[in-house]
Amino acid sequence: MNRASLCVHLVPCALGRYLHSNTFIRDFMPDYTERFYRKRVKSEDLVSFEVMVKETDLFVSAEQNLEKETRDLVFESRHQIEGYIHNHADFLTALEPYPEDPYAPPLVKEMIECARQAGVGPMASVAGAIAEYVGKHLLTKTDQVIVENGGDLFLKANRPVTISIFAGTSPLSEKIGLVISPRLMPAGVASSSGTVGHSFSMGKADVGCIVSPSAALADAAATALCNRIRSPRDLNRIDEWAGGIKGILGALVILEDKMATWGKIELVAL
Numbered sequence: 001m002n003r004a005s006l007c008v009h010l011v012p013c014a015l016g017r018y019l020h021s022n023t024f025i026r027d028f029m030p031d032y033t034e035r036f037y038r039k040r041v042k043s044e045d046l047v048s049f050e051v052m053v054k055e056t057d058l059f060v061s062a063e064q065n066l067e068k069e070t071r072d073l074v075f076e077s078r079h080q081i082e083g084y085i086h087n088h089a090d091f092l093t094a095l096e097p098y099p100e101d102p103y104a105p106p107l108v109k110e111m112i113e114c115a116r117q118a119g120v121g122p123m124a125s126v127a128g129a130i131a132e133y134v135g136k137h138l139l140t141k142t143d144q145v146i147v148e149n150g151g152d153l154f155l156k157a158n159r160p161v162t163i164s165i166f167a168g169t170s171p172l173s174e175k176i177g178l179v180i181s182p183r184l185m186p187a188g189v190a191s192s193s194g195t196v197g198h199s200f201s202m203g204k205a206d207v208g209c210i211v212s213p214s215a216a217l218a219d220a221a222a223t224a225l226c227n228r229i230r231s232p233r234d235l236n237r238i239d240e241w242a243g244g245i246k247g248i249l250g251a252l253v254i255l256e257d258k259m260a261t262w263g264k265i266e267l268v269a270l
Contacts, residue, residue, distance in 0.1 A: 060138070078130070126219070175270055187215075188219070
């Protein structure tokens, strides 16, 4: 841990895919939505605070308290998404890539494009998209910021950040850390799971993690990655899949006691 003076924890997205404005898919999985991992964030020179607006629950670390600015940005991002859903109800429930819409708000366009690249529905990118929207705008007021939204991260720091990987009941859970170098930032780090939390997944991975310059793409691709992992032999194929998507820097999958990685993935023992 001496390589990184910042440490955060990555938990597969705790919020389920939207069915209606206030309703989520609930699977029969262990409930990790207490967000216990937030108590373990180590960032001595950053100020940390939480912002909650409806289903959006952010944990932010920055060089100063930017709670008001963060709240305003959450309202802005949600306004774009909710306004679009009001007139395009199928956007909310689509499990396949959504058609391009030149009249969609900028954030919605980004979600559509990132989900298209990953081959999933647009709401698979919502947590990462909001985290990135908030984080990029906060960078006008702080040189360093970490935005966590339901377990998905937008990162910009001036030193390495170590991310502890939570993988439910896997023996590898919280035993390894993913190191994100400053040269890769700003970056998005997102995860999905077929066994942890309420995220919708067609696969069985304990965790699938993606690193990308785009948090929205990382979020969508993490969902797509987990959907592909149904048995240990699928771990051998993540390089071909991840390497075929422009913008993915690295991928990591844990399935029970096995792990596979691809790309710019640097790991440390915790």
